[in-house]
Amino acid sequence: MNADLPSTAIRVERPNKTLRELALDKVRDAIVDGYFKPGDRLVERDLCAQLGVSRTIVREVLRHLESEGLVANLPNKGPIVARLDLNEAKQIYEIRGALEGMAARLCAERRDPAIVEALEASLKGIRESYAAKDMSGVLSQTSGFYQTLFTKVDRDVAWGVVNLLTVRINHLRSMTIKTKNRDVEGPAQMEKIVEAIREGDGEAAYKAALDHVARAGAIAEALLAAQQTAE
Amino acid sequence: MNADLPSTAIRVERPNKTLRELALDKVRDAIVDGYFKPGDRLVERDLCAQLGVSRTIVREVLRHLESEGLVANLPNKGPIVARLDLNEAKQIYEIRGALEGMAARLCAERRDPAIVEALEASLKGIRESYAAKDMSGVLSQTSGFYQTLFTKVDRDVAWGVVNLLTVRINHLRSMTIKTKNRDVEGPAQMEKIVEAIREGDGEAAYKAALDHVARAGAIAEALLAAQQTAE
DNA sequence: CGATGTATTATGGCGTACCAGAATATAGCT
DNA sequence: AGCTATATTCTGGTACGCCATAATACATCG
Incomplete structure (x- = not known):
């Protein structure tokens, strides 16, 4: 290849996100925009139905959002949208x-x-x-x-x-x-x-x-x- | 119950953590302590073997650590211990x-x-x-x-x-x-x-x-x- | 020996299933 | 009507499997 070209000149961009990434964006936006409100339970099977993905995807998304502080996980209560006092x-x-x-x-x-x-x-x-x-x-x-x-x-x-x-x-x-x-x-x-x-x-x-x-x-x-x- | 008692006097403490919580602590400590080094690949099946848990647990742990910034996920490279420049x-x-x-x-x-x-x-x-x-x-x-x-x-x-x-x-x-x-x-x-x-x-x-x-x-x-x- | 093509292996993405314990509903008794 | 016991349902925890794609190994040719 022509040595004059920068090394990224013809690099193939990967356009597609994984289902998990798409779902993460959707749930985060739904929380930030108020579709899910503080204190709402985030029931895994309900989220599967709403997002059209498996529980594997939903669980991974919930783990990510827990780490971000947007979701709280209460023992024997399951995940909820985190409240902020x-x-x-x-x-x-x-x-x-x-x-x-x-x-x-x-x-x-x-x-x-x-x-x-x-x-x-x-x-x-x-x-x-x-x-x-x-x-x-x-x-x-x-x-x-x-x-x-x-x-x-x-x-x-x-x-x-x-x-x-x-x-x-x-x-x-x-x-x-x-x-x-x-x-x-x-x-x-x-x-x-x-x-x-x-x-x-x-x-x-x-x-x-x-x-x-x-x-x-x-x-x-x-x-x-x-x-x-x-x- | 005796009204004099504080409301937590006899509350049952839940001693057990989930496998996922235990695994999260283990992997985080392994990264922080240098057992896994920056740039190391964190292969799911390898982690399963090392931790003695399923890929479900490992994937959820990786999602959490990604969100914390300790793990980076490169397209078609899989997760690695994040480098810090x-x-x-x-x-x-x-x-x-x-x-x-x-x-x-x-x-x-x-x-x-x-x-x-x-x-x-x-x-x-x-x-x-x-x-x-x-x-x-x-x-x-x-x-x-x-x-x-x-x-x-x-x-x-x-x-x-x-x-x-x-x-x-x-x-x-x-x-x-x-x-x-x-x-x-x-x-x-x-x-x-x-x-x-x-x-x-x-x-x-x-x-x-x-x-x-x-x-x-x-x-x-x-x-x-x-x-x-x-x- | 290097380049190319093909075969094989590795690995992450994603879905499904089962189990156990908690929550809720229902029945029975006082 | 309220309380207790039992049955049922719900739900998170965890495991496993299949698929597709990427990476690697190997064979062949010039």
């Missing part, structure tokens, strides 16, 4: 703060206009999603914003950690983004992060990121507290 | 710094002598393990130190995150603790953390924790770089 939720927001703050600081110190540009694009998408009342768009554009924050400074491991934690609070996130004024305040706080990054101010970027996630956490705490009172 | 290792040390720093600060702000006492006990255990040349004792006592740091300020979620990450660098950790002078410098750096916590100085505790993990990371980086040069 107020204390755990608070801790997740706090950890996100520590890691997102760190990433924001690194972005600022990088002084790369491309980072600012990419973040601005996500922010614009968030605003547009709010305007279109597209809440799932708001969530995915927000994820895009943070993915940029981490991956532009090569922090894939931290991004993985934040992702796993964020998935566990997705239900809360879908609630917090809908609260009064959040459509204005949320993007404004994120704009502060971007501003500090544009100015190369690491400390300000760090604080702005911390502040944003702390406020989101405070809203979530109020919502959870109200929910637990109502029960 | 220099970049990922550095990121793990950095994340630990952010979270352990946060926990150290919270410990200092708590101003609770019991925390200091518990940390001193772990530190003493680390020193004794070094003196006895018991490296696995050093590792487990160090884990005890950090578990205390997190759980004494009710940060179980962060502790879970740090634990998952630490397990991935256990091989590196067993190397860093053996380097020259580490038996003296390591505990001395940890003593600084405890000192700042005793004095209620959150900022100093934060910085000392950051410093300690950064130095451990630097040693690990040097070891990994040497290792990759030798290959």
Whole structure:
């Protein structure tokens, strides 16, 4: 073969995922999107019927999701969608703060206009999603914003950690983004992060990121507290 | 039943773990302890023979460990013990710094002598393990130190995150603790953390924790770089 | 000796079955 | 109606088997 070609120039891509991978995506999405709710039992034979796969596949999927923290396995109760109490939720927001703050600081110190540009694009998408009342768009554009924050400074491991934690609070996130004024305040706080990054101010970027996630956490705490009172 | 009794006074404890749980512990320990090394293939039928369980159990264990990041699944290669490159290792040390720093600060702000006492006990255990040349004792006592740091300020979620990450660098950790002078410098750096916590100085505790993990990371980086040069 | 083609073996994907224990339903008694 | 005992159903634990594909071994040819 022509020595000039890069070694991947004609590599065959493998298009198909296994049944297990497809099923994993489906069940995870069903939990994250609220189709299965916290506390719901995940009965293996029911999942087989719903997904159209064998118990082998279902069991392997459940093992994976248990490890991710989305599923809890209670003795003699079988698997259920994991519940998240107020204390755990608070801790997740706090950890996100520590890691997102760190990433924001690194972005600022990088002084790369491309980072600012990419973040601005996500922010614009968030605003547009709010305007279109597209809440799932708001969530995915927000994820895009943070993915940029981490991956532009090569922090894939931290991004993985934040992702796993964020998935566990997705239900809360879908609630917090809908609260009064959040459509204005949320993007404004994120704009502060971007501003500090544009100015190369690491400390300000760090604080702005911390502040944003702390406020989101405070809203979530109020919502959870109200929910637990109502029960 | 006598109303004076606490509701758990006669509760039946369930002593037995499932085969899957036992197997999961065995395989995880085998990876963490270096019995299986990074890059080793984990052939299902071989694991069945070694563990004395069916492929169902083995597959579920592999799914769990994949999700934890200890096992990687390559298309048409099957599962292997995950490798950790220099970049990922550095990121793990950095994340630990952010979270352990946060926990150290919270410990200092708590101003609770019991925390200091518990940390001193772990530190003493680390020193004794070094003196006895018991490296696995050093590792487990160090884990005890950090578990205390997190759980004494009710940060179980962060502790879970740090634990998952630490397990991935256990091989590196067993190397860093053996380097020259580490038996003296390591505990001395940890003593600084405890000192700042005793004095209620959150900022100093934060910085000392950051410093300690950064130095451990630097040693690990040097070891990994040497290792990759030798290959 | 290297390249190619073919045969054989290895291995992961996936499905099905059986068992034991827990949960639930039902019957009987007071 | 409530309690207890028994029967039935449900469900997770675990094992085994088959298939298809990939990897490896081997044979042949130039």
